[in-house]
Amino acid sequence: MTRSGLIIVFLANVWFYPAFLVMSLAVSPFFVAGVVLSHVLGGRRRGVYWTRRMNHMYGVLVLLVLRPVARIILQGHGWHTPPTERCIYVCNHRSASDPFLMAKLPSGEIVQIVNRWPFRLPILGSVARLADYISIREMSPEQFFAKASCNLAEGAFLTAFPEGTRSGGRCLGAFHSAVFRLALQTGAPVVPVAISGNEQTPPRGSLLLRPACIVMSMLPPLHAETYRTMSPFQFKNHVRGLIDTELRRIEGTT
Amino acid sequence: MHSPTEADIIEKVNDVFSETFEIAPDRLVPEARVFEDLGLDSLDAVDLVASLQTTLGVRLRDSDRIRSVRTLADVYALVLEVKREMETETKK
Numbered sequence: 001m002t003r004s005g006l007i008i009v010f011l012a013n014v015w016f017y018p019a020f021l022v023m024s025l026a027v028s029p030f031f032v033a034g035v036v037l038s039h040v041l042g043g044r045r046r047g048v049y050w051t052r053r054m055n056h057m058y059g060v061l062v063l064l065v066l067r068p069v070a071r072i073i074l075q076g077h078g079w080h081t082p083p084t085e086r087c088i089y090v091c092n093h094r095s096a097s098d099p100f101l102m103a104k105l106p107s108g109e110i111v112q113i114v115n116r117w118p119f120r121l122p123i124l125g126s127v128a129r130l131a132d133y134i135s136i137r138e139m140s141p142e143q144f145f146a147k148a149s150c151n152l153a154e155g156a157f158l159t160a161f162p163e164g165t166r167s168g169g170r171c172l173g174a175f176h177s178a179v180f181r182l183a184l185q186t187g188a189p190v191v192p193v194a195i196s197g198n199e200q201t202p203p204r205g206s207l208l209l210r211p212a213c214i215v216m217s218m219l220p221p222l223h224a225e226t227y228r229t230m231s232p233f234q235f236k237n238h239v240r241g242l243i244d245t246e247l248r249r250i251e252g253t254t
Numbered sequence: 255m256h257s258p259t260e261a262d263i264i265e266k267v268n269d270v271f272s273e274t275f276e277i278a279p280d281r282l283v284p285e286a287r288v289f290e291d292l293g294l295d296s297l298d299a300v301d302l303v304a305s306l307q308t309t310l311g312v313r314l315r316d317s318d319r320i321r322s323v324r325t326l327a328d329v330y331a332l333v334l335e336v337k338r339e340m341e342t343e344t345k346k
Contacts, residue, residue, distance in 0.1 A: 034346045129280065141297060174289075174290070174293040175293070175295075176297075177295050177297050177298055178295075178297060181297060211272070230273065231275070231276075231301070232297070232298070232301070233274070233275045233276070233293075233294070233298050233301070234275075234276055
């Protein structure tokens with residue numbers, strides 16, 4: 001890396017982490033009050049609903065703080081109008097910044113389907129539990145299908161990273177089939193989202209942010225009538241193929 | 255009834271992979287890793303076992319050896335082994 005590149009990386013991190021900390025500390029009293037009040041006054045369902053909405057708002061604030069470091073470009077349709085049906089957003093996964101990028105989705109009540117590790121993070125793990133996110137590795141397939149179907153029936157949108165772990169680079173890993181089986185069971189539309197450019201923001205195994213231009217491209221929803229004749233294996237690979245093609249288009253590698 | 259040869263088993267197992275998962279025949283080489291190279295996950299493996307049981311008439315679900323399968327060659331070997339065990343039991 002050149003000297004000017006190092007200075008830019010240094011400045012990006014000197015800006016982001018203190019600003020992230022200050023912003024988080026500033027909003028945390030409102031967040032805690034909101035979570036407690038909604039649980040006490042509205043019961044568990046309203047409490048979970050408002051925790052999810054507040055997580056979404058917190059994500060929006062994190063992206064605001066990130067703005068000097070990473071420019072985010074939205075492509076495709078559906079960013080400003082929530083889908084009329086509850087759907088499952090399926091994204092590729094390159095970086096730890098991906099869950100925060102979900103704040104760009106138009107839908108308010110979002111349930112993230114995550115691996116074990118986000119639940120083990122201090123503070124953010126507790127927030128994920130309060131929001132009743134789905135830790136897919138900590139439940140049986142039957143428990144996952146029951147819980148996720150219930151979330152869709154209650155009106156929540158789901159987000160999933162079917163690679164299961166960060167690829168860390170520009171390659172796209174193999175997809176797990178659980179969310180596609182869920183779609184086949186429930187008939188929920190699946191919306192593929194290709195995310196490019198954040199593989200170094202931060203890179204896997206590091207907290208050092210590199211300035212980036214992140215492109216998020218939302219592809220047209222796949223409705224039940226288009227996928228119901230597919231097997232789960234075919235369906236997951238079909239969606240993987242769509243995301244892979246879109247990533248190649250964005251990155252000019254077709 | 256003649257007992258199936260290794261070639262018969264390989265052909266039938268490959269048919270299961272082609273029909274159930276639509277994997278191109280040229281990818282079905284013995285050294286292909288079932289999870290990494292062919293893209294199956296644990297839930298797909300359940301579908302695979304069900305398809306193998308239906309197509310080949312073998313009882314794999316109860317076999318602990320299914321957990322040690324890594325490559326397509328392991329699948330061939332497991333099916334062949336279980337098939338032979340079943341034949342031996344029938345003869346007794």
